[in-house]
Amino acid sequence: MVETNVNINRNNSEVRVRFAPSPTGDLHVGGVRTALFNYLYARHTGGKFLLRIEDTDRKRSTPEAVKVILDGLAWMGLEPDEEPVFQSARFDRHIEAANKLLEDGHAYRCFCTQEEIEQRRELAGDKIYMYDRHCLNLTQEEIERKLVTGQEFAVRLRIPQGDIVFNDLVHGEISVSGGEIDDFILLRRNGTPTYMLAVVVDDLDMRITHIIRGDDHLSNTPKQILIYRALGKQILEFAHVPLILGPDRKRLSKRHGATSIIEYRDFGYLQETMINFLGLLGWSPGDDRDIISRQELLDLFDIKGIQSKSAVFDESRARWLNGQYLGRSEFDDVAAELDKFAREASESGSLLEMPDKQQIKAAWNLLRTRVHFLKDLFDEYRYMFRDPDVFDPKGVRKHFMRDSVAERLASLADDFASLEPLTSDTAEQVIRTRAEEWKLSAGKLIHPVRLACSGATGGAGLFETLEVLGKNSVVRRLKHAVELIHSETFDIS
RNA sequence: GGCCCCAUCGUCCAGUGGUUAGGACACAGGGUUUUCGACCCUGCAACAGGAGUUCGAUUCUCCUUGGGGCUACCA
DSSP states (O other): OOOOBHHHHOOSOOOEEEEOOOSSSOOBHHHHHHHHHHHHHHHHHTOEEEEEEOOOOTTTOOHHHHHHHHHHHHHHTOOOSSOOEEGGGGHHHHHHHHHHHHHHTSEEEEOOOHHHHHHHHHHHTTSOOOOOOGGGGOOHHHHHHHHHTTOOOEEEEOOOSSOEEEEETTTEEEEEOGGGOOOOEEEOTTSOBOHHHHHHHHHHHTTOOEEEEEGGGGGGHHHHHHHHHHTTOOBOEEEEEOOEEOTTSSBOOGGGSOOBHHHHHHHTOOHHHHHHHHHTSSBOOSSOOSOOOHHHHHHHOOGGGBOSSOEEOOHHHHHHHHHHHHHTOOHHHHHHHHHHHHHHHHHTTSSSSOOOHHHHHHHHHHHTTTOSSGGGGGTTTGGGTSOOSOOOHHHIIIIISSTTHHHHHHHHHHHHHTOSSOOHHHHHHHHHHHHHHTTOOTHHHHHHHHHHHHSSSOOSOHHHHHHHHOHHHHHHHHHHHHHHHHHTOOOOO
């Protein structure tokens, strides 16, 4: 028999969902996607998106990690609709629930020490060890005696007979036979609640309606259902989202490189990119679109569209997507961020000096469709802001190591110097006129000039590039290239 | 090991009881006679395997294989 989910019976109830990370490290992209799905579902249905910090493990939880979560969500624009709930502040409620279960006979005190359990587990050898209910069989007198002598105890749930069947919104009907679950711990010997108890009590208290969370909790769900039952409550709706995998199909983790959302931000990913990318990783509106806005996501999101298989995080696809958004970004949209990367580049010495805003804007407008990350403008295209210090060896061989190249570049330098002003048009005129005069194809001049001015063999249109570089830079770079060619100092190995 | 989940191009995402199985990333080739990691075009490339149901299965069922998850007094 499939358990009745609470929402079926509840009318005019607003949707309440929560993202419930534990503050033990980074906020990684898998978590962010879970948060995003929760957020989208809440927004789509006009419900509430809540945040709960699962810090019942006092040893592993840190305030720094809490801040990381808050910062990450804020950057993604996924702020909760109500104040975050800290699980550690709700211990009294958890203990209250445990006591109620004790009173009702759904739970019992276990005086076994961890060492004893460990011994029995080793004794079991290959066989799976499940708690042997040693303490369930204690007589009332034995229990009293232990309590009087102040023996510490944990509280275990008394698992009832019977299979557990429930409906998952993404996986469908899930069933587990009752014998698979042992009497797990609700309250530790030190009196703190375990995750299993706390999650149920808090979801109930927070009036959560839908639990949208990672697939890794699927196997725990039957245990939680047992707690709901013991508490006399109806279960909630469950939607277990498959995990995000690394390229090796293992659960995404640090060894796959960047996993923290903050790392992606600092690397230069746009918020829109991450929303789009994560929104379409494991979910789709049913068509084959690749680009989707936050608003469209809000309008279209539903749990039905969640994929039941796990997805690999494809870095190159994310990179491409970021390039798509960058290509569509106006300077003003990214000016502040560009400024930040420019500052970093100049402080690290790779830019020599901080470029002014007009320079950055001109370079941006010229190159925005070609960059994948904002910082590309200051490393791959740093020649826009400083004279090139390295020259592409293949380009040198092809465009510099030829007869008369130096002489021609020298003449062109003079031509450009006399230009007033040097614009894309006037520069082109000079090149084409000279090409004709020297009986050369324009390319024979264009390539060496590009190499001299940028050190590279590719890039935006040359004439536009020259205009943005400005007359002084162009002339200086050409002359410098002439010297280099004459001195044959190129390293073309 | 036990239990649970999953299975369409290398990757992401569509799709239908009958389709030339579609789009995108990546990759390869060509074009743009100003280049290029930018743009345009083309190509490459998948229904894991085996039974069953059916007139017909990629689609429904089962098994196998493979992958993932859980199996704590972690969450």
